[in-house]
Amino acid sequence: MSRRILLVEDDAETADYILKGLREEGFxxxxxxxxxxxxxxxxxxxFDAIIMDRMVPGMDGLSVIKALRAASISxxxxxxxxxxxxxxxxxxxxxxxDDYLTKPFGYSELSARLENLMRRRPGPEIxxxxxxxxxxxxxxxxxxxxxxxxxxxxxxxxxLLEYLMRHKDRVVTRTMLLEQVWDYRFDxxxxxxxxxxxxxxxxxxxxxxxxxxxxxxxxGYRLSQEP
Amino acid sequence: xxxxxxxxxxxxxxxxxxxxxxxxxxxGLLMVDGIGEAIIGKRQREVAEAARDYFVxxxxxxGVAPLARALDLREKTDPGGGFRYALYDAExxxxxxxxxxxKQPLPASGAARLKIFEDGRGSPWRVxxxxxxxxxxxxxxxxxxxxxxxxxxLVASAGVALLAAVGAVLLAALWFNSLxxxxxxxxxxxxGRIADGDLSARTETHPKGxxxxxxxxxxxxMLDRIEELMTGMRTVTDSLAHDLRSPLTRMRADLSxxxxxxxAEDARLDAxxxxxxxxxxxxxTLSALMDIARAEAGLxxxxxxxxxxxxxxxxxxxxxxxxxxDAGQTFVAPAPRPPLVMNGHELILRQAVGNLLHNAAHxxxxxxxxxxxxxxxxxxxxxxxxxxxxxxxxxxxxxxxxRFVRLDAARSKPGGGLGLAIAAACAKLHGGTLExxxxxxxxRAVIDLPxxxxxxx
Numbered sequence: 001m002s003r004r005i006l007l008v009e010d011d012a013e014t015a016d017y018i019l020k021g022l023r024e025e026g027f028x029x030x031x032x033x034x035x036x037x038x039x040x041x042x043x044x045x046x047f048d049a050i051i052m053d054r055m056v057p058g059m060d061g062l063s064v065i066k067a068l069r070a071a072s073i074s075x076x077x078x079x080x081x082x083x084x085x086x087x088x089x090x091x092x093x094x095x096x097x098d099d100y101l102t103k104p105f106g107y108s109e110l111s112a113r114l115e116n117l118m119r120r121r122p123g124p125e126i127x128x129x130x131x132x133x134x135x136x137x138x139x140x141x142x143x144x145x146x147x148x149x150x151x152x153x154x155x156x157x158x159x160l161l162e163y164l165m166r167h168k169d170r171v172v173t174r175t176m177l178l179e180q181v182w183d184y185r186f187d188x189x190x191x192x193x194x195x196x197x198x199x200x201x202x203x204x205x206x207x208x209x210x211x212x213x214x215x216x217x218x219x220g221y222r223l224s225q226e227p
Numbered sequence: 228x229x230x231x232x233x234x235x236x237x238x239x240x241x242x243x244x245x246x247x248x249x250x251x252x253x254x255g256l257l258m259v260d261g262i263g264e265a266i267i268g269k270r271q272r273e274v275a276e277a278a279r280d281y282f283v284x285x286x287x288x289x290g291v292a293p294l295a296r297a298l299d300l301r302e303k304t305d306p307g308g309g310f311r312y313a314l315y316d317a318e319x320x321x322x323x324x325x326x327x328x329x330k331q332p333l334p335a336s337g338a339a340r341l342k343i344f345e346d347g348r349g350s351p352w353r354v355x356x357x358x359x360x361x362x363x364x365x366x367x368x369x370x371x372x373x374x375x376x377x378x379x380x381l382v383a384s385a386g387v388a389l390l391a392a393v394g395a396v397l398l399a400a401l402w403f404n405s406l407x408x409x410x411x412x413x414x415x416x417x418x419g420r421i422a423d424g425d426l427s428a429r430t431e432t433h434p435k436g437x438x439x440x441x442x443x444x445x446x447x448x449m450l451d452r453i454e455e456l457m458t459g460m461r462t463v464t465d466s467l468a469h470d471l472r473s474p475l476t477r478m479r480a481d482l483s484x485x486x487x488x489x490x491a492e493d494a495r496l497d498a499x500x501x502x503x504x505x506x507x508x509x510x511x512t513l514s515a516l517m518d519i520a521r522a523e524a525g526l527x528x529x530x531x532x533x534x535x536x537x538x539x540x541x542x543x544x545x546x547x548x549x550x551x552x553d554a555g556q557t558f559v560a561p562a563p564r565p566p567l568v569m570n571g572h573e574l575i576l577r578q579a580v581g582n583l584l585h586n587a588a589h590x591x592x593x594x595x596x597x598x599x600x601x602x603x604x605x606x607x608x609x610x611x612x613x614x615x616x617x618x619x620x621x622x623x624x625x626x627x628x629x630r631f632v633r634l635d636a637a638r639s640k641p642g643g644g645l646g647l648a649i650a651a652a653c654a655k656l657h658g659g660t661l662e663x664x665x666x667x668x669x670x671r672a673v674i675d676l677p678x679x680x681x682x683x684x
Contacts, residue, residue: 085521
């Protein structure tokens with residue numbers, strides 16, 4: 001059964017854009033315009049994730065989220081908002097949202113975050129070893145090796161690699177990395193991420209036949225055996 | 228503008244107060260006089276009655292003739308004391324005592340106030356007449372002329388004093404009134420110039436001044452802030468137009484290129500990606516402006532929470548270290564240290580530190596040393612980013628903290644010109660300052676945060 005996503009969004013153009021993307025990816029998407037309808041839909045049926053616009057008619061997005069959380073509905077929620085400043089983001093997350101995406105955004109950014117949220121859902125399983133092809137990291141000894149060779153990583157490189165490993169085969173965007181690896185929520189410095197990635201790439205890919213760390217044009221990166 | 232004097236008359240208040248005070252004073256004076264007179268009059272009456280009773284008893288014991296002789300004797304030896312005594316027979320002839328005359332008849336019995344003549348001179352007296360059972364009557368004369376004269380003099384001098392006081396208070400009120408109006412007119416004139424558009428108008432104040440100087444200082448402080456905000460706003464709109472126009476123009480060019488029908492697919496994607504990046508740049512400029520505006524207005528204060536500044540600074544340093552190293556510079560990370568917990572706005576602090584490091588990476592030049600550190604001073608935590616680059620000339624240090632100011636006039640290097648403005652707004656939000664100092668050589672940027680009253684763990 002395909003995964004079900006609820007979209008609460010009153011702007012028709014944005015909604016079409018998101019729905020088209022979701023359906024292309026094989027999700028079953030349900031769309032409501034009104035916050036109150038969104039609340040009823042979310043509390044009634046089992047959705048895998050909710051995309052919630054911050055400002056919708058009927059009942060405002062944050063109130064819907066607070067009401068859902070109060071009713072012990074823990075479906076992952078990603079908030080969409082034209083309110084970009086830092087305080088709004090903090091408010092959104094405090095209200096019970098799991099992620100906050102500022103409009104305008106690219107669909108790939110939304111998709112990557114959605115994947116990330118839905119994957120996070122089963123709960124943090126205790127892993128001590130992560131692997132991608134012949135690259136593996138030991139989370140306890142903090143040892144990284146590829147094809148039997150030990151790689152010498154700086155702590156910050158290890159942190160980045162660990163995040164990429166946990167999101168193996170998935171797209172992670174620059175802003176996701178900034179936010180989730182470094183807790184840094186600003187666009188002006190996204191090129192900083194490229195610097196980190198190119199250094200990491202040098203250590204894990206250079207001298208090996210098959211590259212694992214791929215750059216996705218205009219979107220971000222993916223750690224995967226697949227090209 | 229109507230002259231203020233026509234509307235504001237503090238003097239009127241003084242006149243009313245003065246009238247009330249004077250009436251109260253006058254009433255008080257009359258009361259004192261009345262009470263005094265009543266007390267003295269009563270005592271005098273008692274003395275007169277005691278003397279009368281004594282002489283009546285004397286007449287009964289010794290007879291009328293000895294009393295007349297005694298009164299004559301008293302008249303000769305001691306006429307002072309204000310009291311005189313006389314004894315008359317039934318026909319009103321003087322038997323002995325004071326030789327006083329009245330044009331009006333004395334009462335047959337009891338007290339009266341009469342004009343009495345002695346040696347031809349008349350003055351007010353009080354008389355107390357007591358008929359005697361053996362015929363005739365005893366009269367006690369009390370000279371009240373002196374008392375009346377004294378009271379008149381008292382009331383007159385009090386009146387003169389009151390009049391003098393009225394005059395002095397009137398003059399003081401007029402002087403104070405004109406002073407008040409002059410001071411207020413000065414303030415009003417400044418306000419008028421501001422209203423007419425001259426934002427640089429300031430009112431004159433004296434450092435050790437009075438309440439008006441304090442008001443003037445407060446007004447000047449307010450005007451400084453308003454002018455700063457207005458100038459800031461003007462700079463923002465001008466610069467925003469420039470800084471948004473540039474990425475939008477480039478974006479438009481990129482998109483035009485992407486629309487060319489004969490373009491290779493790779494080149495088209497390149498063009499679109501560039502347009503995409505330009506859009507991001509414009510958006511981030513907008514977000515940064517919003518953040519600055521909110522931080523400056525203090526709106527973000529409710530987002531403050533306890534945070535570990537040591538860890539925060541170390542993490543941002545870790546994030547920017549490769550950028551600094553790629554710029555051919557050496558990065559000196561802050562020394563590991565125990566947590567420094569303070570109340571702050573984590574996201575803005577991270578951004579502020581990041582901006583300082585970003586600036587160092589872009590402006591300090593190859594071979595420079597970039598040092599990030601936290602310095603502790605009593606009640607303060609100072610986040611220091613020092614580099615050994617060319618630095619900023621002292622005359623530019625104030626200006627670079629403003630929004631959109633970039634010292635390279637041609638704006639050759641990319642960057643919104645908002646980095647230091649955000650750092651300054653961040654410092655201000657936390658009640659601190661952003662200091663740009665000379666590192667001999669290079670720039671030393673310091674976010675100086677007060678942590679007074681906060682528990683440092």
